[in-house]
Amino acid sequence: MTGNNLPVDALGPRTEIGSGGQGTVYAVPRTINRSWPVAYKAYNTATLATLDIGALEAMVGYLDALPYAVGRDLCDRAAWPAAVVEEHSTVTGFLMRRIAGEFKPRMRWPAGYREALGQVQFLLNNDQYLAARELPVHDRFRLEFLRDTAETLELFHGLQIAVGDLSPNNLLFSLSSRPRCFFIDCDAMRVRGRSVMTAVETADWQVPAGEELATDHSDAYKFGLLAIRLFAGDQSARDPDVLSRVAPELAALASRSLSTTPGQRPKPADWLAPLDAAIPAASLSLPGQPPGHVVWTAGAGTGTPPHGYVPVPGYPPVARPPQSPPRLPVATRPPARPGYRRGQVRALVTVALIGLGVWIAGPTLAKLTSTGGAPANPGAPAAVATATAAGTGTATGPADDGATQAAAVQRVLEASRTDRARIGGAVSQVAGCGDVSGGLAAFQQASSGRQIELGAARTLDTGALSGGGAVAATLVEALQHSLAADDAFVRWAQAVRDSGCSDASLNNADRHTADAESHQATDAKQRFISAWAPDAQRYGYPVPTEPDI
Structure with a gap:
């Protein structure tokens, strides 16, 4: 922990705005640079037990060392952690900006119109689905989105940042602003070879077996999948030829991206010139309309949706700032840059996590810090934080007694309860042919959560418990089968969606596998x-029932 962490009491009243397998996100009554609302991501105890706290603090400090223009560019494109939050000298989470309105497109649903978080999974559907949601997605938008995403990955890789779990769940899209992409869940990224948490992959977005996770090469592979699936309108497609209709060169790049030899894959920067060349001639025909028919263009014509596609003249910029990463010792918090107060660039970052980009200016950080007082032990090394029992504020060694071991088991159970509840609702959504894509996203999120929980369960020491090794062994077995069921449910939901909810897909082999697991x-x-x-x-813990796990 460092003396720059913020006490949770200084944040003021919190209002829950979302929750998931890693914790809960709250709106807090603060603004950054007097402009952007702030969100606080509070990790649950099971996730805290697996984090590298020093790596999280290093992500926050990393921004301080960047040139101002580079830091601003990074924060325009990603929800980077801006300030670490702690309670009783124990790290509990971090601050970020709430998601901006341009990344919450207005869509049509069976119950009427409403805004939804613009996860890319909505774009990876066929024209019938896009027309039903009244999403104005045409080939030009697809190319612009890919171009901005490639440029963002180029920036990341130049700064020694690898996304790792690049998937349609942690990447957002905007129909009305540029860049058209925005990355969330940045605390799962790998920065200069260091990760806050164990790397996981979303089902059906995995790199070839045996390949190292969270590298520039793995990002290149998944970007190729993204390009293919965006133009195929299918969340599991793998045929690069689908890109030939817009530009053969793009199809060739996608084919190389799927190479099983990582070094042969094109870099994100290799996509930029071909995408720029293809954009001007790309179709503006909307889903559900006959070929060549354009309902509206460039804000003119009729039928423009309130949150419809909006061209952005003059984009991309003529020149982007340099991207050289700072040269800093990993364990050293960088000094304030001349001419800027510490946290002035970090301000740009807090704008962004579950929300999107809010920046915390120096005076705002100073006010938050002074409100709650200094941490009890500001000089404690980061290594101490990773050995701190979540919620206790007490450093401990390896689990060596029943109480400590029982607490570790309970943390895994608390995290698994959230994912189990998500699965139940998703099965009903898909089986009832309701919001099938929403159900699919829930299965994918549950799978990612299960991977984390399974990893934590495999590290449990339960030798001091009366149940002995059977406690850890049976929990690992249960989570292994649950993860296998989640992955089968993902494949089942994809088949149901792609077939238009046919009887055959509703009772296919994947559904039977999911049920058996x-x-x-x-x-x-x-x-x-x-x-x-x-x-x-x-x-003193509640005895769980089967639906709790």
């Missing part, structure tokens, strides 16, 4: 509960 998970959960119940009661 769920039954095996239930059996393992029952055995886990039997092994865990005596210790749960002994140490």
